[in-house]
Amino acid sequence: MTKLFFSEYEEADQPPITRPLAIFGAGGLGREVLMLIQQINEYEPTWHITGFYDDVRPQADSIHGVPYLGTAAELNAVTEPLHVTVAVGNSRSRANVVDKLTSPQLFFATLIHPAVACAPYQQVELGVGCIISQGCILTCDIVLGKHVLLNLGCTIGHDAVLGDFCSLMPHANIGGAVHLETGVYLGTNATVIDRVRVGAYAIVGAGAVAVRDLPPNCTAVGVPATVIKRHSV
Template sequence: MTTLFFSEYEETEPGVPLVIFGAGGLGREVLLLIQQLNAVHPSWDVRGFYDDQAPATPTVAGLPYLGSSADLNATSEPLAVAVAVGSPVGRAAVVSRLTSSQLSFPVLVHPAVALGSQQRITLGQGSIVQQGCLLTCDITLGRFVLLNLGCTVGHDAVLEDFASLMPHANVSGGAHLGAGCYLGTNATVIQGVRIGENTILGAGAVAVRDLPANITAVGVPAKSIKKVNA
């Protein structure tokens, strides 16, 4: 785990080559995030998109489609990679395929999101924090965590590797999300509640008590409706 503070983003050398894995809608949103970062401090030279499913057109948002994960692994130069895959399972599968030692996975945080040393926030490699997110203090985000637009994370919360929060999801203080958890749009985890690994909390659902691993839960209060294949 790497602890990063907002001021450290200004230390990135300009023109670092970066590619986005994921040529869909989230990939275009991550491109916008990188462009917003570059507008504050030019750091990233975005080369284009990779995806194991080729897009319908040779370009995405004005940038070229460059190939599959196998093509990316064959790179002869160091490349930073932003993995723009919304599903925790899908994102973990992509990361497992990107094995070249030339590849690195930077933390990307929107420039308007407060991230200072006084907040004591730990972020793992490859994590992405989008515009409008609010993180308070003493928070731990694991590797390749995704916070989509407008999410909130309270004090002492822990989000393990590959957790995904969709727009306006809320994690209250002291909550703990296991690896690969997925919170749908406007889902909420109440203070101190633990969510087991790979569990899906549906859009608008509110978890008021602990939920086990490998289920889908919906409603207010959230209740299990089915098992998820681990």
């Protein structure tokens, strides 16, 4: 029988050290990000979820047992260091929230589902605040900017570059050497084929296939993706 000294017993009995984390965004994506955090914690206890924040107060005082704690102003007023994840699906809206969270006590967390391969040999560069959900596949030599959202089951090919605040909805597919500029939004099952460049804050609709470059601030739909609308900046 192995002897367990008292000092060893104390160490073994200690709860795992976790970091406090708040979720900004109390809607559907916020609940999905809560699930992602819980999945991360099941694999390795990492985060202690303090609560939800949102500038629109939810109907209930708590969401899946996690309390609603206030608006961006109240989040900026925290007095202790706190990690934050911004669970807002719209690219521009997420950028606006990040711009509002200015407290030096706030640090943006990067969340990656534990089953997503992201090993050093893949040469994947991640900016702060990225959210990578279950079922995503990233190959090699990829750059993700700050606060990029990869929803369930997205695939990212070799040498792809995704700018800050890009948002990919479930099962969006990015080919090799694709460049998505800042804030591009890809709808569910949208595809961008190899070497295509999509301009800043363009929207590629659900199921669309981008086979040629798309300009910034537009909406493109269909197969092949065709611009149907230009957005004012």
